[in-house]
Amino acid sequence: MDVNAAVAAVAGTAGLCTGVIAMLAFRWSERELKKATRASVRPESNAGLPGGVDTVLSVLSSSAVVLDESDGVVKASSAAYALGLVRGGRLAVDAMLQMARDTRRDGEIRQVELELPRRGTGRGDALAVSARVAPLGSRLVLLLVEDLTESRRIEAVRRDFVANVSHELKTPTGALSLLSEAVLEASDDREAVERFAGRMQIEATRLTNLVQELIDLSRVQNDDxxxxxxxxxxxxxxxxxxxxxxxxxxxxxxxxxxxxxxxxxxxxxxxxxxxxxxxxxxxxxxxxxxxxxxxxxxxxxxxxxxxxxxxxxxxxxxxxxxxxxxxxxxxxxxxxxxxxxxxxxxxxxxxxxxxxxxxxxxxxxxxxxxxxxxxxxxxxxxxxxxxxxxxxxxxxxxxxxxxxxxxxxxxxxxxxxxxxx
Missing domain, CATH: 3.30.565.10 (Histidine kinase-like ATPase, C-terminal domain)
Structure with a gap:
C-alpha cells in the first residue's frame, strides 16, 4: 500500500513538471512568434541611423528613403509610401535602386528626373519626379524624391497660354498689316479704300476685344x-x-x-x-x-x-x-x-x-x-x-x-x- 502511494506521488510530480515545462515552452514560442510578426510587418528600423537624421527626415517635404548595404529600407517617410516608392520593405523603383547601388559603390551624388506610373488610380497619366541620391555615412544611402507633377502641369498651361495668345494676336495684327498695304496701293480708288478701311476697323475691334479680355482674365485670376x-x-x-x-x-x-x-x-x-x-x-x-x-x-x-x-x-x-x-x-x-x-x-x-x-x-x-x-x-x-x-x-x-x-x-x-x- 505504501509502495503504491509512493509510485502515484512520483507519477503526479512528474506530470506536474511536464505540464509546467510545456506551458513555459508554449509561452516562449508565442513570444518569439510575436517578435517575428512585428519584424515582418515593420521592415524598416532606425538602427544605425546617424544622430539627428531621423528628426531631419521627418520634417522634409520631399519623399525620403534610407537604404542599407543590402538595399533594405532602414527609414522611409510617409510621402514615400504614398508615392508608391516603397513596398514590402524594399525600394520599388528599379531606376532609383540602381542609382543607390552606384552611389554606394563610388560615393558620388546622382540626380535624375523620371516618370512613374500612378498605381491603383486607373489614370493613364504619370507622375513626374526628381530623384537625388547621396551617401549617408559609410554604409547607408539617402534617396530624396520631389514630386514635380503639379509644377509641370502649371508650366504646360503657361506655355499653351503664351502660344495661344501669340497666335490670336498674330491673326488681327497680320490682317491689319496686309490691309494697310492694300489701302496704300489703292489710294486712288475711293471704293476700294472704303472697303479695306472697313475691314481694318473690324480687325482693330477684334484686336481690342482680345486685349481687353486678356486684361479681364488676368484681373479675375489675380484679384480677390x-x-x-x-x-x-x-x-x-x-x-x-x-x-x-x-x-x-x-x-x-x-x-x-x-x-x-x-x-x-x-x-x-x-x-x-x-x-x-x-x-x-x-x-x-x-x-x-x-x-x-x-x-x-x-x-x-x-x-x-x-x-x-x-x-x-x-x-x-x-x-x-x-x-x-x-x-x-x-x-x-x-x-x-x-x-x-x-x-x-x-x-x-x-x-x-x-x-x-x-x-x-x-x-x-x-x-x-x-x-x-x-x-x-x-x-x-x-x-x-x-x-x-x-x-x-x-x-x-x-x-x-x-x-x-x-x-x-x-x-x-x-x-x-x-x-x-
Whole structure:
C-alpha cells in the first residue's frame, strides 16, 4: 500500500513538471512568434541611423528613403509610401535602386528626373519626379524624391497660354498689316479704300476685344473679388446684360427676355459679376440663329447646405456636342473656330465666367443638345433678405421692352428636369 502511494506521488510530480515545462515552452514560442510578426510587418528600423537624421527626415517635404548595404529600407517617410516608392520593405523603383547601388559603390551624388506610373488610380497619366541620391555615412544611402507633377502641369498651361495668345494676336495684327498695304496701293480708288478701311476697323475691334479680355482674365485670376465686395442686385445684373447685347440681338431679330424671382442679391464684385453674366448672354446671342429667343431666368435654390442664386441663360442655338462640353470653359477653346472668328469671339469669355464663379464661391455648368440649344447656369451664394415674387407653378412671366424684338413674352428658359446637368 505504501509502495503504491509512493509510485502515484512520483507519477503526479512528474506530470506536474511536464505540464509546467510545456506551458513555459508554449509561452516562449508565442513570444518569439510575436517578435517575428512585428519584424515582418515593420521592415524598416532606425538602427544605425546617424544622430539627428531621423528628426531631419521627418520634417522634409520631399519623399525620403534610407537604404542599407543590402538595399533594405532602414527609414522611409510617409510621402514615400504614398508615392508608391516603397513596398514590402524594399525600394520599388528599379531606376532609383540602381542609382543607390552606384552611389554606394563610388560615393558620388546622382540626380535624375523620371516618370512613374500612378498605381491603383486607373489614370493613364504619370507622375513626374526628381530623384537625388547621396551617401549617408559609410554604409547607408539617402534617396530624396520631389514630386514635380503639379509644377509641370502649371508650366504646360503657361506655355499653351503664351502660344495661344501669340497666335490670336498674330491673326488681327497680320490682317491689319496686309490691309494697310492694300489701302496704300489703292489710294486712288475711293471704293476700294472704303472697303479695306472697313475691314481694318473690324480687325482693330477684334484686336481690342482680345486685349481687353486678356486684361479681364488676368484681373479675375489675380484679384480677390471679396476685398471690394458689396451686395449686388441680380435684377440690375440682368438688365445690364440685356442692354449690353441689345444691338446685336436686334440686328438678328432675337427676342430677349428675363424672368423668375425678383429682388435677389449676391455678394461680390459688381464689375466681375456683370462681366460673367454679360459673357453668357453675349455667347447666347452670337451662337443663336435669327428670329429665335434668348432668356435669362433667376431663382433661389439650395446647394451644399446654403441658399444660392441661380441664373440660367438659355438659347435656341446650334448647341454643343458631348465631346466639347467638358472643354468649353478652357481658355481659347472654340467649339466652332470658323464661327467664332466670324462673330469676333476670342475663346476667353467662358474662361472668365468660370474664374468669376469660382472666386465668388459658386460654379457654372452647361446643359446642351445639338440643334436644340444650350443652357448655361451660373450659381452664386445669396446675400441679404429677399422676397420671392414668383407664383407657384406655371411658366415664368418675363418682362422685356414694350416693342420690337424685346417685347413682353411668356418664356420657360429652364429645360425639363431630366435634361438638367
Amino acid at each position: 473679388p471679396l476685398e471690394d465686395a458689396e451686395a449686388v442686385r441680380v435684377d440690375e445684373l440682368v438688365a445690364e446684360a440685356i442692354d449690353r447685347c441689345r444691338q446685336p440681338a436686334g440686328s438678328k431679330e432675337i427676342t430677349m427676355a428675363s424672368g423668375g424671382t425678383h429682388d435677389l442679391s449676391v455678394w461680390g464684385n459688381r464689375g466681375q459679376l456683370a462681366a460673367a453674366l454679360g459673357n453668357l448672354v453675349e455667347n447666347a446671342v452670337n451662337y443663336s440663329p435669327a428670329r429665335t429667343r434668348v432668356g435669362i431666368a433667376v431663382r433661389r435654390v439650395t446647394g451644399q447646405g446654403r441658399p444660392l442664386i441661380e441664373l440660367a441663360v438659355t438659347d435656341q442655338g446650334i448647341g454643343i456636342s458631348e465631346k466639347d462640353r467638358d472643354r468649353v470653359f478652357e481658355r481659347f477653346y472654340r467649339v466652332d473656330p470658323a464661327r467664332s472668328r466670324a462673330t469676333g469671339g476670342t475663346g476667353l469669355g467662358l474662361a472668365i465666367v468660370k474664374h468669376v464663379a469660382a472666386s465668388h464661391g459658386g460654379e457654372v455648368t452647361v446643359w446642351s443638345s445639338e440643334g436644340q440649344g444650350s443652357t448655361f447656369t451660373l450659381r452664386l451664394p445669396e446675400t441679404g433678405t429677399v422676397r420671392d415674387r414668383t407664383s407657384a407653378g406655371g411658366p415664368l412671366l418675363v418682362n422685356g421692352d414694350d416693342e420690337g424684338p424685346f417685347a413682353t413674352a411668356t418664356f420657360e428658359p429652364f429645360p425639363a428636369p431630366e435634361a438638367l446637368p
